[in-house]
Each structure stands twice: as structure tokens, then as C-alpha cells.
Amino acid sequence: MSLLEVRNLRKAFGGNIAVDGVNFDLHAGELLALIGPNGAGKTTTFNMVNGQLRATAGSIKLNGTELTRLPPREIAYLGVGRTFQIAATFASLTVVENVQMALLAHNRKVYSFWKPAAAYYREKAMALLAQVGMDSQADRASSELAYGDVKRVELAMGLANDPKLLLMDEPTAGMAPKERNDLMALTKKLVVDRNMAVLFTEHSMDVVFAYADRMIVLARGQLIAEGSAEEIRNHPKVQEVYFGTGKTFEKKTAGAQA
Numbered sequence: 001m002s003l004l005e006v007r008n009l010r011k012a013f014g015g016n017i018a019v020d021g022v023n024f025d026l027h028a029g030e031l032l033a034l035i036g037p038n039g040a041g042k043t044t045t046f047n048m049v050n051g052q053l054r055a056t057a058g059s060i061k062l063n064g065t066e067l068t069r070l071p072p073r074e075i076a077y078l079g080v081g082r083t084f085q086i087a088a089t090f091a092s093l094t095v096v097e098n099v100q101m102a103l104l105a106h107n108r109k110v111y112s113f114w115k116p117a118a119a120y121y122r123e124k125a126m127a128l129l130a131q132v133g134m135d136s137q138a139d140r141a142s143s144e145l146a147y148g149d150v151k152r153v154e155l156a157m158g159l160a161n162d163p164k165l166l167l168m169d170e171p172t173a174g175m176a177p178k179e180r181n182d183l184m185a186l187t188k189k190l191v192v193d194r195n196m197a198v199l200f201t202e203h204s205m206d207v208v209f210a211y212a213d214r215m216i217v218l219a220r221g222q223l224i225a226e227g228s229a230e231e232i233r234n235h236p237k238v239q240e241v242y243f244g245t246g247k248t249f250e251k252k253t254a255g256a257q258a
């Protein structure tokens with residue numbers, strides 16, 4: 001059985017059908033990219049998987065449990081995580097405190113005014129930071145971190161609920177090529193080490209082709225292709241929808257920059 005089974009998933013916003021009968025599977029230990037041009041329905045699909053949006057029709061099962069009528073909290077509890085965007089919210093906290101806050105949220109603890117955040121889950125938070133290579137920077141202010149390091153901390157926070165499936169919405173947006181590759185190599189390692197699944201959206205085709213085990217392509221709400229980098233690159237429908245968008249599918253020449 002697949003970890004995640006999406007069947008005939010549909011979302012209409014009034015007359016606008018954002019997701020139109022989408023089917024796909026995702027297995028433990030797999031890094032699956034969800035790609036497609038702007039407005040294809042990627043974010044809407046994501047938001048239905050984690051319960052932020054209610055599907056108009058169709059089914060989403062995690063290990064056989066139907067998610068479509070569950071609230072986001074229950075879905076998180078069942079093992080669907082999502083990377084946080086900490087930049088705006090928790091810049092005033094230290095690195096480790098950010099992860100502690102994510103652990104607090106997951107464990108439904110009520111934060112007490114009289115007990116500083118530093119008192120909760122420090123050890124567990126340090127263990128998560130070690131997994132993303134950020135334990136040596138645990139007590140720094142998050143606001144001082146380089147962007148690539150912020151993304152690592154976000155990844156550690158996403159692991160706070162020990163997810164079976166982690167959703168990552170454009171994880172490498174705004175990053176330089178080297179940082180991008182480091183973050184995706186780390187993500188891939190976590191997928192293997194933890195035997196979890198990752199579903200990620202991404203606009204950088206280089207990242208997708210280099211790291212995804214498999215990819216699915218949406219266009220105007222419909223799934224138009226599914227397969228390996230090679231299959232997607234050569235898929236006529238994919239080439240058609242990307243034609244003119246500036247995203248190319250040529251094979252990389254030897255020595256080309258990722």
C-alpha cells in the first residue's frame with residue numbers, strides 16, 4: 001500500500017476549477033516533486049493534503065486513513081508535516097527556541113508565561129538540529145542566520161511532529177545554487193534515513209531533475225505527466241506547457257552549473 005493515495009481530487013473556487021481529478025501515489029522513502037506552471041494547482045493540492053483547504057471531491061488517504069474531512073491538527077497528528085516559514089514569525093527567538101516552539105505546538109502544550117520556552121524540549125530540539133547540521137548554532141538569534149541556515153532550521157521544525165510525509169512548498173526559493181543543492185541533498189538524506197516521504201513544489205527545474213525520485217506535472221488543474229527526470233524532460237505535453245515560460249528542459253552539458 002502507498003503511504004499517500006490521492007484519488008480524483010478536485011477543488012473548485014466558484015466556477016474556477018483549480019484541481020481537476022488528480023490521482024497520484026507517494027511511497028515511504030520517496031522524494032516526489034509536484035511541478036507545473038503558475039496557477040497549475042500545486043499550492044491548492046498541497047493545502048488539501050494538509051487540511052488547510054477542504055476538497056470539493058475525491059479522496060486523500062495516508063496509510064489507508066481518509067484525510068479529506070479531518071482538520072489540519074488531526075492530519076498533522078497522523079504524520080503529515082509541513083516546513084514552516086520562520087522568517088517573519090520567530091526571528092526574535094534563538095535557533096533552538098524556534099524548534100522548541102514547533103515541538104510545543106505539536107505536543108499541544110500550553111505555553112506558560114512563568115516558564116521560559118528554554119525549559120521545554122531542549123534536548124529533543126537539539127537532536128533535530130543535529131540532524132540538519134545546525135546544533136552548533138543553536139543559541140544564536142535566528143535573525144542573524146544566513147538564509148540557507150534559516151531553511152535548515154525550518155526543516156528541523158518541520159520534523160517536530162516526526163512526519164511520515166513532509167510537505168515542502170518551494171523549499172529553495174530565493175537561494176543561491178550552492179545553498180539550494182546543499183538543502184536538497186540534506187532533504188534527500190533525511191528521506192532515506194527516516195524512511196519518510198517528501199512532497200515538494202519547486203520552480204527550479206535543476207533542483208527537481210537533480211533530486212526528485214519522481215515527479216508529477218500539473219497544468220490547469222490536471223495531472224498531465226508523471227515519471228522520472230528523463231521521462232518528464234522528453235514528455236511532449238510537458239514541453240508544450242512550459243514552452244515560452246523561460247524554463248528549459250535541455251540536457252545539461254558536461255560541466256554546466258546546477
Ligand SMILES: Nc1ncnc2c1ncn2[C@@H]1O[C@H](COP(=O)(O)OP(=O)(O)OP(=O)(O)O)[C@@H](O)[C@H]1O
Nearest residue numbers: 013016017018036037038039040041042043044045
Ligand atoms: N482561495 C482562492 N480563491 C479563488 N481562487 C483561488 C484560490 N486559491 C487559488 N485559486 C486559483 O486556483 C488556481 C490554482 O492556484 P494555485 O495557487 O494552486 O496554483 P500554483 O500551481 O500553486 O501556482 P504558483 O506556482 O503560481 O504558486 C489559480 O487559478 C488560482 O487563481
